[in-house]
Amino acid sequence: MAQRLFYERYAPLVLGTCRRYLENDQEAEDAMVQALYKALTRLDTLHSGASLRAWLRRIAVNECLMLLRQRRPVQDWFEDVEERTAGPQEGLQARDLIRLLDRLPTGYRTIFNLYVMEGYRHREIGELLGISIHTSKSQLLQARRKLAAWLGKPLSE
Amino acid sequence: MSAPDDNHQPFRPEYSPGLRALQQEGLAFEKQPRPEAWDRLQAQLAGRSSRRQLKRPTAVYRIALAAAVVTAIWFGFWPATSPTRLTMAPLPPGEEAYYRDYLAAATHLSGYARIGEGPGISAQGNPED
Numbered sequence: 001m002a003q004r005l006f007y008e009r010y011a012p013l014v015l016g017t018c019r020r021y022l023e024n025d026q027e028a029e030d031a032m033v034q035a036l037y038k039a040l041t042r043l044d045t046l047h048s049g050a051s052l053r054a055w056l057r058r059i060a061v062n063e064c065l066m067l068l069r070q071r072r073p074v075q076d077w078f079e080d081v082e083e084r085t086a087g088p089q090e091g092l093q094a095r096d097l098i099r100l101l102d103r104l105p106t107g108y109r110t111i112f113n114l115y116v117m118e119g120y121r122h123r124e125i126g127e128l129l130g131i132s133i134h135t136s137k138s139q140l141l142q143a144r145r146k147l148a149a150w151l152g153k154p155l156s157e
Numbered sequence: 158m159s160a161p162d163d164n165h166q167p168f169r170p171e172y173s174p175g176l177r178a179l180q181q182e183g184l185a186f187e188k189q190p191r192p193e194a195w196d197r198l199q200a201q202l203a204g205r206s207s208r209r210q211l212k213r214p215t216a217v218y219r220i221a222l223a224a225a226v227v228t229a230i231w232f233g234f235w236p237a238t239s240p241t242r243l244t245m246a247p248l249p250p251g252e253e254a255y256y257r258d259y260l261a262a263a264t265h266l267s268g269y270a271r272i273g274e275g276p277g278i279s280a281q282g283n284p285e286d
Contacts, residue, residue, distance in 0.1 A: 003199075003202060004195070007195055007198060011189075011190050011194065011195075012187035012188055012189050012190065013187050015187070015188040015189070015190045015194075016186040016187040016188040017186075019186075019188050020186065028188075029190055029191065029194050032190060032194065033194055033197050033198050033201065036198055037198060037201045037202065037205075040198075040202060041202075041205060097186065098186070
């Protein structure tokens with residue numbers, strides 16, 4: 001019963017986080033189930049005073065990164081930068097954001113999510129993914145340029 | 158001076174209202190899962206608890222088996238600790254006198270040299286010089 005309440009309260013947050021990393025609804029749901037399973041079975045590791053939502057998001061992000069790594073080695077994320085396009089977006093809604101993120105290559109999307117959405121530093125991203133800080137920075141810049149172009153806004157540096 | 162990356166420059170949304178909206182929307186973005194997702198999670202959680210229940214008796218059985226083996230070795234192959242120790246049966250009547258005579262004869266003969274000591278016996282069975 002308590003697990004059900006926990007699920008109803010936090011599953012949308014976890015799924016929303018997973019969906020930003022994985023461009024497929026089914027995969028995002030798989031990651032969400034795994035993340036919530038880990039959270040529910042390791043609740044005792046949550047330090048008192050720590051933010052439950054932040055903790056859940058971190059578990060969700062780790063789960064997604066694991067799935068992405070299983071799919072392809074991290075180094076390949078940055079090599080396959082296929083050109084995808086999207087028209088300028090007006091009146092951005094959450095679902096539009098997801099649509100835009102889906103259009104980013106895996107490397108851009110992951111680093112954009114980690115840096116902008118989760119607030120990781122480039123050093124932390126480098127450690128997390130096993131890449132250089134330079135790669136993280138350049139991928140973020142490319143991701144921001146692409147998103148800015150799609151949003152129809154010039155991106156100031 | 159700290160490393161360049163330590164100067165963490167968080168995303169500055171004032172540069173781009175579009176990206177600001179994107180960040181805010183992204184942080185707040187929640188998605189309702191399909192009803193089946195709960196069933197899957199529940200099944201996983203149930204599987205875990207049943208696995209744990211199975212593990213516990215298995216561990217208990219293993220410990221019990223090990224204890225039984227050790228006990229069997231202890232009592233079966235170590236006579237000194239066997240509960241059924243060897244005890245001498247009471248001698249039948251007359252036997253005691255026989256053993257007493259045997260002991261007296263053995264004591265009397267104890268002054269003789271043992272085989273291999275003293276003059277000895279040759280390979281042909283003749284006493285050696």
